[in-house]
Amino acid sequence: MTDHAAAPTCLARPPLGPDDSPAGCAAARGVDGRPLHAAALKFFWGPMDCGKSTMALQMNHNHSRQGRRGLVTTRIDRSLGPQVTTRIGLAHEAVEVTDEVDLRALVRDTWAEGVRVDYLICDEASFYNLEHIEQMAELVDSYDVDVYAFGLATDFRSCLFPAAQRLFELADEVARIQVEVLCWCGREGLLNARVVDGRVAREGLQVVIGDTVDNAEVRYQVLCRRHYRAGELGPRG
Numbered sequence: 001m002t003d004h005a006a007a008p009t010c011l012a013r014p015p016l017g018p019d020d021s022p023a024g025c026a027a028a029r030g031v032d033g034r035p036l037h038a039a040a041l042k043f044f045w046g047p048m049d050c051g052k053s054t055m056a057l058q059m060n061h062n063h064s065r066q067g068r069r070g071l072v073t074t075r076i077d078r079s080l081g082p083q084v085t086t087r088i089g090l091a092h093e094a095v096e097v098t099d100e101v102d103l104r105a106l107v108r109d110t111w112a113e114g115v116r117v118d119y120l121i122c123d124e125a126s127f128y129n130l131e132h133i134e135q136m137a138e139l140v141d142s143y144d145v146d147v148y149a150f151g152l153a154t155d156f157r158s159c160l161f162p163a164a165q166r167l168f169e170l171a172d173e174v175a176r177i178q179v180e181v182l183c184w185c186g187r188e189g190l191l192n193a194r195v196v197d198g199r200v201a202r203e204g205l206q207v208v209i210g211d212t213v214d215n216a217e218v219r220y221q222v223l224c225r226r227h228y229r230a231g232e233l234g235p236r237g
């Protein structure tokens, strides 16, 4: 899985321009020769509808304003196109992370075009495969690229997505997104219930595309643990 032959040196990075902020190459180095500045893998998680994609795009905007350059990636965005869309109407072009995509090659190829990549914003990261998560860690450790991953922690059965589990295991920092999504009862929403034919599904494929709108054939509804376990969808269900 580890692609040592293609491991980059700092020289592979495009040079800084006059408007660029200092990045890894200029930083002090540790005894192992690696820059001491802290590139990091961070995982931001929360239930559906809590504003993960909005936060992802906001973070991209904030870094861009500081002169940093990044790439946005996604998988199975609700728009089903190569972009990140948000429920409040924001959109940004994004690289679709299929099984064939190697995130390290994505960065290398972008560098080879003379374009800097200081960070990745990885939306819907719970739907990536395990190799992608390992690639994220390598991008941080060997490429000095920050990786900010956003996604669900648990699936409709309230079990961790494999990619989310790996992010919990590997990330330098894990943060629960603090935008409150409420269950119909007013308690904090925590779990992503899949609703099929008006009932909370307990079995099925881990990933089934649906939305949170009422008229979808398969829809998702965020519930508190009490009502998730009881399968009670409230007045809306």
Ligand SMILES: [Zn+2]
Residues within 6 Å of the ligand: 183, 184, 185, 186, 187, 223, 224, 225, 226, 227, 228
């Ligand atoms: Zn509830």
